[in-house]
Amino acid sequence: MSQAEAAGPVHGERARTAPRAVSPLWSLGLFRSELLITFRRWRTLALLAVLAAVPVLVGIAVKIETSDGGTVGGGGGEGPAFISQITNNGLFLVFTSLAATLPFFLPMAVGVVAGDSVAGEAGAGTLRYLLVAPAGRTRLLLAKLTAVLTFCLAATLTVAMAALVTGALLFPTGEVTLLSGTTVSFGEGLLRALAIAAAVALSLLGLAALGVFVSTLTNSGIAAMAATVGLLITVQIVNSIPQLDGVHPFLFPNYWLSFADLLRDPVYWDDLLKNLGLQALYTAVFGSAAWARFNNRDVTA
């Protein structure tokens, strides 16, 4: 049409000979875009909101129950770990909330985001356009993995921050008495809380890789989410059956609650390191499986 458009982005014959100078840094654009997409979805924000609500509810429940001067649980039954210490120190709400959300809430949220990562794009048809852009299959998968791992960290920090704020508002804070009886300053307590959040986030890596692998198997985001969460529940059930303890050391949630060992003095590293090793193993195995599958797959959706 007009001259303005002739100077526009489309001019085939001239473009053919002009080579484009490409910076390798431009490849990172996809990673940034992937993070943006993940955290702009309503579903992601809703999951984070639910996770943030857990510590608030626990904090309020404890406050109400102990407002008459009684103790948590009234002596009968048992709640999540550390719950009886919350009234002494609000910081313990962080530990309680992470212990309460780690078995199901946190991994379920991760399962939803990981399961949808590739399958959701395939189902919506956007996968084919990303691939002809061309995003590159390996690069796209790495971007997806990075976004899911970032979500693991964000989800954990959401729980921890919500718990810290709620705990500080509702309960006294101060020196922290560790599980081994030693008392440390509030500052060190905070540092240990941060370390615990990191340990919890790392605990979710195995499941995240598993979810991304499942996600490369299907074109339905819902199916991949359901399969990942279903796997998580199955594994958690198997992990709670004592007769099957032979396989327990190989199940990804087996050492999840080892993060409590960070509250000992000195820190008891054994299970923490076993947990990290197991998560690294799962990430390596299912990450490679996802790569192998995604690179050889016909994209027909």
Add this chain to the structure above:
Amino acid sequence: MTEPTAVAGEDSAVISTQGLTKRYRGGQLAVEALDLSVPRGSVFGFLGPNGSGKTTTIRMLLGLIEPTGGTARLLGEPMPEAVRRVLPRVGALIEGPALYGFLSGRENLLRYDAADPTADPRTRAARVDRALERVGLSAAARKKARAYSLGMKQRLGLAAALLQPRELLVLDEPTNGLDPQGMREIRSLVRELAGDGITVFLSSHLLDEIEQVCTHTAVMHRGRLVVQGTVAEMAAGARGRLAVTTPDPVEAARVLKEQGVSDLVTDGEELSGDPPPGDLAELNAALVRADVRVRAFGLRRASLEDVFVSLTGEGFDVAG
């Protein structure tokens, strides 16, 4: 035409395939031994009924599907091996647009542009705005894509194909599901792009669309390439039908049959049939000699539909 070298020379085909075959895991043969050659600068109509293997071919050309046999070259380079080098110079619309409904039209384009490792982030916003302008979506750029009409989505899909300078546009059924106005807009945009020197590879199941827009065409049928050539050659290849209008149809039919006209159909005062080889003027003279009054006499131009029917012996609506 043969494709001897990997060098993308001036005259080389933009798309060339040799024996390209795809057999799906179920054993279904979607594309069989396809030898396709798309000349640079052409508007190439890839024609065939739904289910004839057009989309599978396009997906193989773009590296989305691995062929089970044969080779495909895009811009002179082998696919799918050269995906990363070739595809930045190719814009594509495959089986309709696919968008992120929760993002605005503009954000959708930013996302797709970010997926291209050869796209300069410094010029990204400007290129996105120009592409939006080009397809006439500037006013709706900030609306969420889920609120777009089908026509707007289609145009946004085209905008995504125009984010960078392209040498080749692969458009799979670009007017599918559009109203006549939308179809006209897309077609005029395609002509405009072709005018800029971009080769356009356009698949369609609409014969008249190919006739209106394309310079070259290839016809697919049940996974096989039936014919390829220029649109003009094709239409010329099939002889037109003789059409005669006369108030004396019975007498005219007798004379024409004597003269060797076959497949004669009489509809009121109009007769049509396949003329024998030779000069049509002789037929007219014979009619006049027999005192048949002739109102109109002529050859109806063959359409691509006639070509298709004569090549496959089937109506065009039959899916493979």
